[in-house]
Amino acid sequence: MxxxxxxxxxxxxxxxxxxxxxxxxADRGFDGxxxxxxxARAGVSKATIYRRYPSKVDLVISAAYVVAEELAPKPDTGxxxxxxxxxxxxxxxxMNHSVLGRTMRQVVADAGRHPDxxxxxxxxxxxxxxxxxAAFDRAIARGELPPDIDQExxxxxxxxxxxxxxxxxxxxVDDAYAEQVVDAFLAVYATVPSTR
Amino acid sequence: MxxxxxxxxxxxxxxxxxxxxxxxxADRGFDGxxxxxxxARAGVSKATIYRRYPSKVDLVISAAYVVAEELAPKPDTGxxxxxxxxxxxxxxxxMNHSVLGRTMRQVVADAGRHPDxxxxxxxxxxxxxxxxxAAFDRAIARGELPPDIDQExxxxxxxxxxxxxxxxxxxxVDDAYAEQVVDAFLAVYATVPSTR
DNA sequence: CAAAAACGGTACGGGACGGTATCGTATCGA
DNA sequence: TCGATACGATACCGTCCCGTACCGTTTTTG
Numbered sequence: 001m002x003x004x005x006x007x008x009x010x011x012x013x014x015x016x017x018x019x020x021x022x023x024x025x026a027d028r029g030f031d032g033x034x035x036x037x038x039x040a041r042a043g044v045s046k047a048t049i050y051r052r053y054p055s056k057v058d059l060v061i062s063a064a065y066v067v068a069e070e071l072a073p074k075p076d077t078g079x080x081x082x083x084x085x086x087x088x089x090x091x092x093x094x095m096n097h098s099v100l101g102r103t104m105r106q107v108v109a110d111a112g113r114h115p116d117x118x119x120x121x122x123x124x125x126x127x128x129x130x131x132x133x134a135a136f137d138r139a140i141a142r143g144e145l146p147p148d149i150d151q152e153x154x155x156x157x158x159x160x161x162x163x164x165x166x167x168x169x170x171x172x173v174d175d176a177y178a179e180q181v182v183d184a185f186l187a188v189y190a191t192v193p194s195t196r
Numbered sequence: 197m198x199x200x201x202x203x204x205x206x207x208x209x210x211x212x213x214x215x216x217x218x219x220x221x222a223d224r225g226f227d228g229x230x231x232x233x234x235x236a237r238a239g240v241s242k243a244t245i246y247r248r249y250p251s252k253v254d255l256v257i258s259a260a261y262v263v264a265e266e267l268a269p270k271p272d273t274g275x276x277x278x279x280x281x282x283x284x285x286x287x288x289x290x291m292n293h294s295v296l297g298r299t300m301r302q303v304v305a306d307a308g309r310h311p312d313x314x315x316x317x318x319x320x321x322x323x324x325x326x327x328x329x330a331a332f333d334r335a336i337a338r339g340e341l342p343p344d345i346d347q348e349x350x351x352x353x354x355x356x357x358x359x360x361x362x363x364x365x366x367x368x369v370d371d372a373y374a375e376q377v378v379d380a381f382l383a384v385y386a387t388v389p390s391t392r
Numbered sequence: 393c394a395a396a397a398a399c400g401g402t403a404c405g406g407g408a409c410g411g412t413a414t415c416g417t418a419t420c421g422a
Numbered sequence: 423t424c425g426a427t428a429c430g431a432t433a434c435c436g437t438c439c440c441g442t443a444c445c446g447t448t449t450t451t452g
Contacts, residue, residue: 005425164359188384200397231440232439241399246441
């Protein structure tokens with residue numbers, strides 16, 4: 001904003017630190033990662049990190065919120081199946097991402113120990129769910145879904161199999177699998193035959 | 197088996213060590229837990245632990261296989277819905293168990309770092325799935341399920357929402373939720389209306 | 393009673409980590 | 423040019439941990 005006197009912070013360092021922190025977190029988890037390793041991977045001195053963030057948890061949370069900006073899909077294809085397929089495939093892409101996919105598995109464990117990480121994780125999940133609920137509302141308005149469905153359960157039925165396959169079974173989640181899950185979901189709820 | 201000369205191992209210590217190891221693992225994960233903390237919680241000297249297990253990973257795996265004996269539900273109620281409801285509720289009970297529920301969240305992260313833990317985890321999942329597949333086969337023989345269903349996907353649809361709710365959303369999984377998931381599953385696959 | 397093994401307690405070596413501090417150099421605005 | 427700040431490198435402190443070793447004591451078998 002207002003660069004005071006003195007040498008300004010290097011944006012290359014900012015990005016290198018964020019990337020390295022996320023990679024280290026994905027590899028070793030919060031307690032297992034080390035700030036020294038982040039500094040080494042980023043090609044940066046440890047003092048450069050602690051000049052930006054007062055502690056390790058602030059570093060990780062800041063890095064996570066940077067990637068959150070790049071996410072947030074808002075699909076509106078005009079039909080329920082299209083909306084669900086695109087949003088489900090985008091979730092599958094996150095899981096297949098080498099860093100983010102492992103990060104998801106780590107945060108599930110770390111959230112029980114670090115309230116800051118738990119809060120961040122809850123925010124991500126809530127953001128994703130609100131997109132799903134919005135798609136449900138549009139489908140209800142179109143008559144594609146009955147208006148009294150349990151949207152909480154419905155969202156679980158959509159996302160659950162993907163997370164289960166990625167985190168528990170540790171198998172790849174491809175687009176075909178995402179479509180199969182969506183079609184199973186539509187078999188439960190859809191009031192009109194979905195076009196495919 | 198054949199107690200040679202000398203003082204025999206204390207079975208109370210065996211059990212105390214297993215319980216303490218599982219609790220510490222559930223609290224802090226494999227890399228975060230410490231053998232000293234296990235010894236203190238078990239009221240046992242650290243030498244008593246290392247006399248039994250050559251390393252920390254052997255301790256944890258041995259403790260995990262002890263609880264595995266107590267699991268392994270084999271429901272056969274004579275009807276598909278009964279089988280699925282009982283096995284799904286038993287999974288929900290595992291998640292609600294204060295130690296095992298947290299253990300499940302930890303092992304998802306630790307399996308990426310420790311092949312021994314990954315192998316153990318995979319064995320547990322496979323054991324559970326085989327019970328589900330057996331229930332599917334019985335249902336197919338009865339005509340309750342079409343014989344050509346994708347059993348892998350079907351098992352994911354059943355277990356996925358429970359794991360998602362427990363691990364990602366961090367909400368309790370009660371029996372009513374388990375039944376809702378089973379009924380949604382039956383709405384997809386069941387060839388005859390399920391009795392409820 | 394004697395040998396053998398387990399036990400609690402303790403100490404140690406070797407290493408890793410978070411966070412702080414310091415030093416000389418580099419890069420900005422005025 | 424000068425003051426102010428960032429940077430890399432390094433050292434440091436206090437803490438923790440795995441695994442081993444040793445002590446004296448206790449419990450079992452023969």
